Amino acid sequence: MNSVIHSGTSVVRKASHFLSVSRKFFCDGSSIVGDETDNGIEEPLKVTWESSEMDCGFAEERKESSGLEETSVRRRFLEGAKLGASQVLSTLQQDCPGFNTKSALDELNVPISGLLVREVLVGILKTLSFDNKTRCAKLAYKFFVWCGGQDCFRHTANCYHLLMKIFAECGEYKAMCRLIDEMIKDGYPTTARTFNLLICTCGEAGLAREVVEQFIKSKAFNYRPFKHSYNAILHSLLGVKQYKLIDWVYEQMLEDGFSPDVLTYNIVMFASFRLGKTDRLYRLLDEMVKDGFAPDFYTYNILLHHLATGNKPLAALNLLNHMGEVGVEPSVIHYTTLIDGLSRAGKLEACKYFMDEMVKVGCLPDVVCYTVMIAGYISGGELEKAEEMFKEMTEKGQLPNVFTYNSMIRGFCMAGKFKEASSLLKEMESRGCNPNFVVYSTLVNNLRNAGKLLEAHEVVKDMVERGHYVHLISKLKKYRRS
Known part of the structure; x- marks a missing residue:
């Protein structure tokens, strides 16, 4: 399977005889997958x-x-x-x-x-x-x-x-554990939501595996709406980027005699992709097909992500064509995933090609797709093309979001156009798009690096007056509150 896709001549050939049946676009009410990036491109599984x-x-x-x-x-x-x-x-x-x-x-x-x-x-x-x-x-x-x-x-x-x-927000891990004990004592079942809240906190404390083991053994763990508890645990681990632990939980699941479903395979495949285990990714794909599960909307998204970041545009194009042939029409999410991966590989011409292709087939770019293109141009030092793309998206009725503005502000700062960067900050505020701390940090730190201390101070002053992220001011480079 691996060699078939890497050659760019035929994609997912072993799965083709399963793909003539009707498609299942959603698995267990979820939507795929991944990590939060600078562009806001990858969406976590949501249920x-x-x-x-x-x-x-x-x-x-x-x-x-x-x-x-x-x-x-x-x-x-x-x-x-x-x-x-x-x-x-x-x-x-x-x-x-x-x-x-x-x-x-x-x-x-x-x-x-x-x-x-x-x-x-x-x-x-x-x-x-x-x-x-x-x-x-x-x-x-x-x-x-x-x-x-x-x-x-x-x-x-x-x-x-x-x-x-x-x-969790206060970092009170022990208090959370005591509360769960009280919850169980009072007759409440711990659910997937309970586990998700706990793992998000203890994962950062290095206690993720202990919590997972506790929930696997717990008879009070109610894992609705998932098929079984292992999917609930895998889903939560994905959200906190515990990719290595996902592998371990999957092995425990098999040892306990549980069979994976499409959601399971998608999560473990994505974890393999993130860990750079390409061979295992395609081995799981083969296992998924042998078990009678056809690759779905999200499976293809994972494969496109892998091909794009691996700088294999031809294989990605073949996969897009294959999807159409088997009745899974590529969506804006698939194209955006592909464009994002190619932009990270520095293949901006290929990005523009696929963006034009998606428009040709009637799939209109959304704000995330435009933002990915803009961020790619900024990273590639092509500010003028980024400005053109920014203008195009507003003309097409796609309102820039905070990630879009941050990319443009970063681009102006890189080019030494601080007046334009500051003007863009005011523009986003006037349009009702509240700057996040990353936007302020980008502008302030670049101004300070350029020796424009007064301008940087004015931005911080404005931030304080608006009551934005006052508790994070100390994180701004070389800034101390007076």
Whole structure:
């Protein structure tokens, strides 16, 4: 299989007899795959349960009120919960030695509901910064325990998850583990969402494998919406780039007698690609086909990514043609993946060729595709072509995003055009595209490197006045807050 694709003459030939059947474009509700890059090109696997992190019982309240004829009742409930949350947050802020927080909360006499808990915890999460994270974690837990002690109220699993999220943001790993123990003790099953929150934190602490082993052995692990627990674990490990651990979990899965499905294969294949294990990638592809699974939308995306970064445009072109022949029409995602990989290999002419080809077949470039092209031109030192592409995308109705602006600002700085770079920063703000810290850092550090200290200071001053990333200012090169 490897030699077939590398020769550029025929792609995925061994799989062709499986591809005449109808295609399955989505596997277990997910969408592929990868890591966050400077261009925002690769999207992580996303599943429906990820959007539930902020529900925290609101669904129950919504169902209760939906049958009421008077919409004013629902409105009063929502307004009451928000008002109560505001009072609770104000009280929590008074917490200090000698202040009885529990008594103060009792005196508020606010009705406890899932929505109130959500509003308070989200409010704490929004105020969290590097300087106050320990205090925020303590206040969130105090409030959580107080709510749990009230009559006629029981936390939902989503309430636990939101508190876990606060602990994760605060780096409170031990507190997260204790909370999971409490969750299981109170009869709540740990889910894929629980595991995902925990692995995102402990992965950075070097404890990922211990957590994985704990969840594999746990009888309380409920892995909806995945087929089995191993897919839930693999999916989460992919999101935190634990590629080596993915290999280990996959081997454990086989040893335990579980059979992989399309989602499993896609994740393990992508991990192999990231680890540079090309032979294993194609060996897995062969195994996938032998098991009766046809390569799907995401499998092809992985293969295109591999071919593009490996500087094999001819093989990639053959693969695109093959996809059309077997009924999997290449989308803007496939073309963008291909263009991104080729731009990283410095093949800008090939990038432009494939972008023109996608337009010819009626597949219109989106903001991500344009951004990838612009970033490629910037990296290749072709600022004028990047400017032309930037102009074209706005004329075609594609609004630049923060990654697009950052690439252009970086390009102007590289060319010494600091006035244009500063002007572009103001433009993106006026268009409602809020600069992230990378944008500010790019401009400030380049200005300082060029000796334009006053201009750099003005950018930082503007950032502070707007309240943007104040807690990260110390990370700006040679900058100290006065």
